[in-house]
Amino acid sequence: MRASDQDLIQRLQDRNADRERATDGGIHPRKPIPPSPTRGLQVTEREIGFELPELLRTVYLKVGNGGFGPQYGIIGTKGGAKLDGYTLETCYQDMMKLEKENFIWCWPRGLLPLANYGCGMWSCVDCEYKKLPMILWDPNNLNPGLNGADARLNWGNAFWDQGRSFRTWLEGWLTEKQEPEPKWLSDSWMSKRLRFTLPK
Numbered sequence: 423m424r425a426s427d428q429d430l431i432q433r434l435q436d437r438n439a440d441r442e443r444a445t446d447g448g449i450h451p452r453k454p455i456p457p458s459p460t461r462g463l464q465v466t467e468r469e470i471g472f473e474l475p476e477l478l479r480t481v482y483l484k485v486g487n488g489g490f491g492p493q494y495g496i497i498g499t500k501g502g503a504k505l506d507g508y509t510l511e512t513c514y515q516d517m518m519k520l521e522k523e524n525f526i527w528c529w530p531r532g533l534l535p536l537a538n539y540g541c542g543m544w545s546c547v548d549c550e551y552k553k554l555p556m557i558l559w560d561p562n563n564l565n566p567g568l569n570g571a572d573a574r575l576n577w578g579n580a581f582w583d584q585g586r587s588f589r590t591w592l593e594g595w596l597t598e599k600q601e602p603e604p605k606w607l608s609d610s611w612m613s614k615r616l617r618f619t620l621p622k
Contacts, residue, residue, distance in 0.1 A: 492601075510536075536556075
């Protein structure tokens with residue numbers, strides 16, 4: 423592990439131990455949830471179909487199995503902290519089934535819902551990119567009855583660029599920096615991850 427990673431993990435451990443400040447939303451277990459065992463994460467990876475990025479894996483193995491972090495906190499894997507009744511595995515699996523409601527709603531593989539922001543919104547880490555960009559998903563205006571261009575516009579507008587990588591998202595939380603306003607996602611992200619681009 424890099425020295426910068428060791429420092430980040432230590433600061434996360436310290437913040438997680440302070441249960442009054444363990445999450446921003448005030449919803450957290452009274453005691454820290456123990457880290458996930460390695461075997462447990464291997465089961466998680468089998469269930470979601472890909473390996474977790476190294477830094478995220480280290481957070482689960484060294485800090486805790488959810489229950490700390492920005493907003494209402496990081497979701498745990500099986501046996502860890504649940505958010506809205508979900509574990510990381512079940513939340514991701516449910517997202518992958520959204521296209522049953524509307525075939526345009528094809529959830530990007532490797533986009534993991536990581537922290538609940540309230541009102542159904544999730545901060546997601548995009549594991550398909552080395553820098554692990556954070557993507558805000560806001561489903562509040564989704565309409566399953568739309569078709570064609572209207573459905574693509576509706577689905578595309580549910581995703582927002584948070585302007586942070588997973589690392590800077592964690593560091594921003596630790597230093598209590600206000601998150602930047604989410605912005606439009608790039609055409610290249612839309613094309614690669616949603617398989618369409620929105621009209622200008």
